[in-house]
Amino acid sequence: MRPPSRTGRPSYVALSESGELGRRAQRAARLLAACELCPRRCGVDRTTGAGGVCGIGARARVASYGPHHGEESVLRGRAGSGTVFFGGCNLRCRFCQNSEISHRPAGEELAPAQLAAVFLDVQDMGCHNLNLVTPSHVVAQILAALAIAVPQGLRIPIVYNTGGYDAVETLALLDGVVDIYMPDVKLLDAEPAERYLTARDYPEVVRRAMTEMQRQVGDLVVGADGLAVRGLLVRHLVMPGLVAESEQVFAFLAGLSPDTFVNVMDQYRPCAEASLATADVDRGQRDGRQRLAEAAPRRDGGRVHREDAAPARDAGNTAARNDQTDVVSDGRDRVADLRSIARRITRAEFGAALDAARAAGLRRAARSP
Numbered sequence: 134m135r136p137p138s139r140t141g142r143p144s145y146v147a148l149s150e151s152g153e154l155g156r157r158a159q160r161a162a163r164l165l166a167a168c169e170l171c172p173r174r175c176g177v178d179r180t181t182g183a184g185g186v187c188g189i190g191a192r193a194r195v196a197s198y199g200p201h202h203g204e205e206s207v208l209r210g211r212a213g214s215g216t217v218f219f220g221g222c223n224l225r226c227r228f229c230q231n232s233e234i235s236h237r238p239a240g241e242e243l244a245p246a247q248l249a250a251v252f253l254d255v256q257d258m259g260c261h262n263l264n265l266v267t268p269s270h271v272v273a274q275i276l277a278a279l280a281i282a283v284p285q286g287l288r289i290p291i292v293y294n295t296g297g298y299d300a301v302e303t304l305a306l307l308d309g310v311v312d313i314y315m316p317d318v319k320l321l322d323a324e325p326a327e328r329y330l331t332a333r334d335y336p337e338v339v340r341r342a343m344t345e346m347q348r349q350v351g352d353l354v355v356g357a358d359g360l361a362v363r364g365l366l367v368r369h370l371v372m373p374g375l376v377a378e379s380e381q382v383f384a385f386l387a388g389l390s391p392d393t394f395v396n397v398m399d400q401y402r403p404c405a406e407a408s409l410a411t412a413d414v415d416r417g418q419r420d421g422r423q424r425l426a427e428a429a430p431r432r433d434g435g436r437v438h439r440e441d442a443a444p445a446r447d448a449g450n451t452a453a454r455n456d457q458t459d460v461v462s463d464g465r466d467r468v469a470d471l472r473s474i475a476r477r478i479t480r481a482e483f484g485a486a487l488d489a490a491r492a493a494g495l496r497r498a499a500r501s502p
């Protein structure tokens with residue numbers, strides 16, 4: 134038997150009963166035909182199974198799901214937060230802490246009814262909430278699944294656990310559906326956004342997105358049991374050499390509301406491309422550059438694809454040799470690009486970030502347990 138709702142009737146139940154949830158799902162599904170679900174606006178027809186930057190077609194992929202005890206205490210409680218990890222991502226952070234899942238179409242493709250069954254299973258496990266991890270590129274599939282799961286008894290709060298690269302128009306479809314927005318706001322300058330996130334417009338996008346999230350749900354409300362009920366919970370991962378970015382993030386959040394709940398995180402470690410840069414920089418190994426060039430997604434008119442770095446079969450094929458030389462050279466440039474973030478943060482940097490949060494006037498910013 135499913136546990137009773139801890140918060141009474143979530144607002145998504147009324148949306149479901151009025152038919153609005155189903156209509157939202159249909160509107161979102163239409164966005165997939167020439168995909169503009171997220172700010173990349175790739176324009177690919179995902180209904181045919183093709184993917185854009187996110188690499189995901191018509192069906193969502195789920196890499197894993199179940200109770201998670203490593204989330205913030207206001208989410209995990211005693212029974213855990215019910216995380217559903219989606220494969221793919223609309224960002225391509227070159228330091229991604231989760232790249233095995235998010236930089237490739239990882240996980241099993243699920244039809245809407247199967248995804249609904251996952252959501253209900255999470256609730257049956259006793260999890261305090263349904264925590265949708267990296268959901269921006271699969272909002273249509275999530276709404277379709279919710280339109281099935283809510284009439285079947287889904288009642289736990291929904292957490293939208295995002296990198297923050299969300300279109301306001303898509304977030305509007307989630308108004309009254311999502312209880313807790315949890316954007317991971319990374320930085321607010323265009324140059325490092327392009328260099329590290331491969332999204333130059335990330336700062337303006339995330340500013341608009343967080344403003345819309347705050348409009349929908351307000352500051353985070355925590356119940357007497359210590360669990361988040363509704364509101365905005367912001368994560369900010371302090372990055373090496375980028376404390377000035379943290380200052381900008383905190384100033385923006387304080388402008389949204391001085392009571393914005395902010396988890397200031399110190400666990401940055403160089404992953405994905407940044408980890409390859411570490412190996413290369415530390416050891417000066419040329420093959421590290423080669424691996425980097427082979428592994429790196431390259432942008433092409435806003436799209437991302439893997440560079441074909443295979444060696445030329447014909448030793449006399451000059452054009453192919455030149456192509457490969459370009460790739461290795463590109464890999465060297467990429468190493469230089471990532472050197473400054475190819476290390477952990479220092480204690481002093483984290484202390485400076487916390488000081489900046491206080492100086493900005495944020496009353497609920499801390500390293501969250």
Ligand code: SF4
Nearest residue numbers: 168171174175185187
């Ligand atoms: S990244 Fe994915 S979700 Fe975003 S517009 Fe491109 S295909 Fe659509």
